[in-house]
Amino acid sequence: MTFSPYFCAPRRGPSGKFFYTVAVKFSKETYLYWYELMQLIRQFELAAEEKYKMEGKIRGFFHAYIGQEAIAAGCMTATKPGDLFITAYRDHGLAIAKGVSVNSCMAELYGKATGCAKGKGGSMHFFGKDVNFYGGHGIVGAQIGTGAGLAFAEQYRGTDNVVLCFFGDGAARQGMLHETFNLAMLWKLPVIFICENNNYAMGTSIERTSNVIDIYKLADAYEMPADTIDGMTPETVHEGISRAVTRAREKGGPTLLEIKTYRYKGHSISDPQKYRTKEEVDEYKGRDPLTQVVSTMLTGKMSSQEEIDAINLRVDAIVAESLTFAEESPWPDDSEVLKDVYVDANYPFIVD
Numbered sequence: 447m448t449f450s451p452y453f454c455a456p457r458r459g460p461s462g463k464f465f466y467t468v469a470v471k472f473s474k475e476t477y478l479y480w481y482e483l484m485q486l487i488r489q490f491e492l493a494a495e496e497k498y499k500m501e502g503k504i505r506g507f508f509h510a511y512i513g514q515e516a517i518a519a520g521c522m523t524a525t526k527p528g529d530l531f532i533t534a535y536r537d538h539g540l541a542i543a544k545g546v547s548v549n550s551c552m553a554e555l556y557g558k559a560t561g562c563a564k565g566k567g568g569s570m571h572f573f574g575k576d577v578n579f580y581g582g583h584g585i586v587g588a589q590i591g592t593g594a595g596l597a598f599a600e601q602y603r604g605t606d607n608v609v610l611c612f613f614g615d616g617a618a619r620q621g622m623l624h625e626t627f628n629l630a631m632l633w634k635l636p637v638i639f640i641c642e643n644n645n646y647a648m649g650t651s652i653e654r655t656s657n658v659i660d661i662y663k664l665a666d667a668y669e670m671p672a673d674t675i676d677g678m679t680p681e682t683v684h685e686g687i688s689r690a691v692t693r694a695r696e697k698g699g700p701t702l703l704e705i706k707t708y709r710y711k712g713h714s715i716s717d718p719q720k721y722r723t724k725e726e727v728d729e730y731k732g733r734d735p736l737t738q739v740v741s742t743m744l745t746g747k748m749s750s751q752e753e754i755d756a757i758n759l760r761v762d763a764i765v766a767e768s769l770t771f772a773e774e775s776p777w778p779d780d781s782e783v784l785k786d787v788y789v790d791a792n793y794p795f796i797v798d
């Protein structure tokens with residue numbers, strides 16, 4: 447098994463508590479960290495979905511990450527805080543994992559001034575530069591080029607940071623991917639291209655849009671190392687990401703990882719899901735990452751049900767607090783409307 451050199455470092459969990467992980471195997475602390483993070487992402491989204499559907503407190507786009515949480519968990523233990531993440535609009539889970547505060551994430555969904563994008567971005571545009579989370583991007587595939595750009599900046603500055611650049615199976619069909627792969631390999635950029643293959647781009651399955659079903663094979667044209675990974679357990683994600691991170695940190699350049707995953711919810715909040723069967727969804731729910739991690743901990747006698755219950759209670763409290771925070775936060779001021787749109791505040795098109 448390959449482990450990141452940072453795997454031993456103390457890591458602050460979502461509740462603020464520190465976890466110390468051990469580099470000989472996946473320790474109890476690692477499993478507890480994974481479980482707490484995945485549970486936090488899931489409960490955050492379930493609570494937000496309720497506020498959206500039942501109370502109309504949240505409006506606009508909303509793409510749930512539920513089912514894909516093991517990817518966020520495995521990526522976190524395989525990287526260090528200085529590494530940069532960038533993703534598409536299905537961004538809640540990765541933002542929370544990276545450390546964007548849960549309060550500011552919920553406030554962003556509510557469109558409040560205290561949101562992580564000042565309430566002006568909503569679900570698709572979470573952002574946390576202070577924790578190296580670079581969004582939250584709505585144009586399918588656009589962040590592939592931006593992710594390579596971030597990696598170029600790290601290489602130029604001579605840091606040992608790597609970029610984890612996430613995109614969907616649909617985005618793998620964009621021309622941007624090919625242009626970026628070419629230059630990323632030519633310049634040996636420290637970037638890991640992570641295709642979260644949940645088998646659907648909106649309502650269209652991979653089989654209906656591509657002759658090449660195995661996305662990792664796209665790397666062959668650029669002689670880029672590539673791998674395919676089971677995305678339903680944090681262990682497999684951690685191992686695959688660790689190998690790619692080590693390569694990138696040692697100046698070996700990019701890797702394409704195709705992580706096979708599944709979203710339990712629709713593409714967005716208003717999706718009748720006519721394109722798939724209940725049996726297919728249930729099959730994946732049978733391999734649910736949270737259930738698997740709990741089972742590993744209990745059967746391996748690494749943890750007790752009491753410890754798991756305590757995590758659940760802590761997560762409930764974090765989510766409840768974020769709802770109160772979002773409800774009580776102010777709306778953005780009208781003067782904010784044109785701010786943060788252009789770099790130059792006097793951009794010529796802006797007139798009173």
Ligand SMILES: Cc1ncc(C[n+]2csc(CCOP(=O)(O)OP(=O)(O)O)c2C)c(N)n1
Binds near residue numbers: 617618
């Ligand atoms: C350039 C562009 N084309 C089309 C869309 C509309 N669109 C939004 S999400 C999406 C599907 C993308 O699917 P995938 O990349 O697999 O990501 P997933 O939603 O499964 O996470 C499409 C076509 C868009 N936002 N941008």
Ligand SMILES: [Mg+2]
Binds near residue numbers: 614643646
């Ligand atoms: Mg997809």
